Amino acid sequence: METAEFRIPVLKETNTDYEVSSLDSLSQKGSNDSRSGWQYLKYLAAGIFFGIILVKSEVISWFRIQEMFRLQSFHMYGVIGSAVAVGIISVAIIKKFKIKTIYGDPVVFYSRPFSKGQIVGGLLFGFGWALTGACPGPLFAQIGAGTTVVIITLLSAIGGVWVYGWIREKLPH
Amino acid sequence: MNFMEWVKQPWPWYVAGPLIGLMVPLLLLIGNKSFGVSSSLRHICAACLRGNIPFFQYDWKKEAWNLFFVSGILLGGLIAASVLNNPAPVQLNPRLVHELQGYGVGDFSGLMPQDLFNWKSLFSLRGFALTVAGGFLVGFGTRYAGGCTSGHSIMGLSTLQWPSLVATICFMTGGFIMANLLLPHIL
Numbered sequence: 001m002e003t004a005e006f007r008i009p010v011l012k013e014t015n016t017d018y019e020v021s022s023l024d025s026l027s028q029k030g031s032n033d034s035r036s037g038w039q040y041l042k043y044l045a046a047g048i049f050f051g052i053i054l055v056k057s058e059v060i061s062w063f064r065i066q067e068m069f070r071l072q073s074f075h076m077y078g079v080i081g082s083a084v085a086v087g088i089i090s091v092a093i094i095k096k097f098k099i100k101t102i103y104g105d106p107v108v109f110y111s112r113p114f115s116k117g118q119i120v121g122g123l124l125f126g127f128g129w130a131l132t133g134a135c136p137g138p139l140f141a142q143i144g145a146g147t148t149v150v151i152i153t154l155l156s157a158i159g160g161v162w163v164y165g166w167i168r169e170k171l172p173h
Numbered sequence: 174m175n176f177m178e179w180v181k182q183p184w185p186w187y188v189a190g191p192l193i194g195l196m197v198p199l200l201l202l203i204g205n206k207s208f209g210v211s212s213s214l215r216h217i218c219a220a221c222l223r224g225n226i227p228f229f230q231y232d233w234k235k236e237a238w239n240l241f242f243v244s245g246i247l248l249g250g251l252i253a254a255s256v257l258n259n260p261a262p263v264q265l266n267p268r269l270v271h272e273l274q275g276y277g278v279g280d281f282s283g284l285m286p287q288d289l290f291n292w293k294s295l296f297s298l299r300g301f302a303l304t305v306a307g308g309f310l311v312g313f314g315t316r317y318a319g320g321c322t323s324g325h326s327i328m329g330l331s332t333l334q335w336p337s338l339v340a341t342i343c344f345m346t347g348g349f350i351m352a353n354l355l356l357p358h359i360l
Contacts, residue, residue: 018320018329018337019209022235042203043238047245048252050196055253056180057189061284063265066273069345069352072266078186079193080326086194087331094198107201109332112319118340121317122325126347128310130356131303133285135322136315137210139308140243144250147285149292153308160312161214165228171317 016115016173024110054141062133069130115173128157181259196323197331206238209324211315213243276360289360302359318343 015024054060057079068076093099094107101107129135132153134142139157142150164171200206216233217240223229262282270281280287294300315321318340320329326344329337 016319017212017215017316018334019207019212019239019324020215020231020236021205021207023231039204040238040241043200043206043241044245044248046196046199046203047242047247048249049245050193050242051246051249051251052253052257053184053189053192053249054246055250055284056184056257057186057193058183058263058284059189060250061263062286062290063263063269063273063281063284065348066352067266067269069348070266070269072269075186079190080322082187082190083194083327084330086191087197087327088333090194090198091201091331091333094201099202101202101205103204105205108205110207111332112329112334112336114336114339115319117317117319118325118336119343121314121319122340122343123314123347123350124310125314125318125321126344126349127351127355128307128312128314128347129322129344130348130351131307131359132311134311135210136214136311137243137246137321137323139311140210140246141250141253142285144247144252145254145284146251147283147290149290149295149304150285152295153304153311156305156308157312158214158217160309160314161316162218162222162226162229162312163309164313164316165215165218165226168226168228 014113016113016117018112021108021110050137051141051144054138055145060134060138060141060145065130065133117171117173120172128160181257183259183263193327194331197328200242204238207324208328209239209320210243210246211312211321211324212236213239214312215316216240273360276357278360299359314347 017023058064059076059079064073064076067073099107132139134150134153136157139150139154143154196208200208215229216236219229219231219233263284265281273286278286278288289300289303295304318325320337320340322344325337325340330341
């Protein structure tokens with residue numbers, strides 16, 4: 001495991017957004033797949049698959065989130081715990097066997113920095129999670145599943161991101 | 174029980190969790206993408222409302238895959254709630270049902286409480302707090318933290334990044350405080 005870590009370079013990053021790798025100063029892989037719009041359909045398909053899981057496992061249920069935060073059910077802990085376990089094993093396998101993408105590129109991993117935002121922003125998101133019963137993925141799935149008023153929640157979340165961007169320089173990071 | 178009947182049942186955690194975990198290698202292998210949903214909200218800002226704000230000055234089209242991904246989540250929700258729908262109510266802990274009944278929540282038939290999340294309730298203080306204020310905190314908090322449950326708790330932990338563990342602990346702490354200490358006053 002240790003040696004596998006060393007064989008595949010893990011890039012040290014300064015970009016604090018864990019989800020936007022095209023902003024990484026070290027980003028070396030451009031979107032190899034942006035040559036044709038059709039290539040995007042595979043991400044649409046992956047999203048459909050993910051959305052179905054979120055609904056069928058009741059992860060998008062406001063009730064299930066309340067149970068989780070009241071320690072009244074194991075369900076959500078089982079979902080998140082087993083997802084992380086499978087994620088860790090998958091990443092270890094990709095590193096160990098140097099599995100390449102379907103385009104033949106090596107898979108790139110990033111090591112991103114700590115910021116105070118993970119504490120303050122994390123707590124604020126926790127408040128919002130318990131109120132709405134949703135993290136961002138389930139917001140989209142809740143709308144699709146027919147609770148149309150969540151469109152307002154989503155628009156408000158976009159507003160929250162915008163306000164964060166607007167006052168970002170004044171916040172501790 | 175045939176396959177379709179089985180799929181329509183609520184999926185237990187040991188089926189759903191590992192499938193969610195497999196999103197990590199799936200997105201890595203189909204195009205070197207990091208699993209993460211909340212950044213889609215940033216891309217929407219960058220595409221539509223960028224103004225002069227430096228945080229939104231980037232080429233969002235390079236991250237367009239993420240917008241296809243979240244559109245898929247919405248479609249997946251639609252499919253799961255129509256074709257794959259299970260009409261039976263969610264099996265909830267009786268203690269939660271009892272507590273919520275005390276707040277006037279009587280409809281436990283769907284995944285979302287219809288008494289709390291409907292268009293009319295938007296104009297009540299309670300409905301406003303749950304949808305508008307809650308949504309704002311989800312957006313602001315996830316971007317301040319640099320990720321959400323998928324970006325930090327699943328992708329970040331899968332790649333063994335300790336800041337993601339800090340973020341996950343704070344997500345849970347915030348949720349515990351809100352659900353147990355603050356929400357009883359809001360509901």
